[in-house]
Amino acid sequence: MTASFVNSVSTALIATLLSMALAVPAAWGITRYRTRTGRLLMAGSLLVRMAPAVAIGIPLVTILGAVGLTDTPTGLALAQTTVALPLSIWLLASFFEGVPREIEEAALVDGCGRFAALLRVILPVVSGGVAVTAIFAFLASWNEFLFALLLTSIRAQTTPIAIANFQSQFGLDWGPMTALATLYSVPAVVLTLLLQRRIVAGLSLGAVKG
Structure with a gap:
């Protein structure tokens, strides 16, 4: 069970870092330049989000x-x-x-390049929004089941798969399953509490303009 928990943590952290590293410049470019390509990228990301996970999972297994x-x-x-x-x-x-x-x-007038301005000025302003997005990206990976089922067997098996394995031909082993599920929810709760102030600031960002 320890190995599956470590796999869940490492997988969620890698997925969150990758998502944020790619999403920050993509979202900034889309909102600042407002090109047709940017609008197509936004529409494409929405279509990918709407697609059933199994439609993406099977090609990913092959790739x-x-x-x-x-x-x-x-992977x-x-x-x-x-x-x-x-x-x-x-x-x-x-x-x-x-x-x-x-x-x-x-x-830019003070001498920053566009990338430096994004890192040093813009991101601190929207740090609450970045925290909210990171939480959602982390939870999307933390709770993911289908890809973990399709792409792992032993070495990289995550905790949701370990929880599902408590089902046998004799029924569900409710005690260990419930205990593991409860322990598995603790990191997400702790992370949310630690970033609570950032999350509240992010949710209210842009709510009032004057």
């Missing part, structure tokens, strides 16, 4: 198997990023929309 990443936390994290990334882009785009252009222009 990751061809590069030797099945039954590894890295599973890459698969789960396909779920977390579209959601992250949509959330971050809504937060970036509330940032006035004048803030970026002031940073």
Whole structure:
């Protein structure tokens, strides 16, 4: 059970970091430049989010198997990023929309490049929104079941699969299953409590303009 818990943590962290690293520049570019390509990217991310996971999972099994990443936390994290990334882009785009252009222009006048302005000025302003997005990306990976079922067997098996394995031909072993499920919920609860202030700030970002 310890191994499955470690796999869940490592997979969720990798998927969250990948999602945020890709979603931040994508969402910022979409909201600032407002090009047709950006609008198509937003629509494409929504379509990917709406697609059934099984429609994506089966091709991913073939692709990751061809590069030797099945039954590894890295391979599973890459698969789960396909779920977390579209959601992250949509959330971050809504937060970036509330940032006035004048803030970026002031940073550019002071000598920052666009990337430096994003890192040093814009991201601190929307840090609450980034925290909210990171939480949702983490939970999307933390609670994911189908990809873990399709892409893992022994080495990279996550806790949701371990919980499901308590079912046998004689029925469900409710005691250990409930205990493990309760323990598995603790990290998500603790993470949410630690980032509570950031989450509240992020949810209220842009709610009042004056």
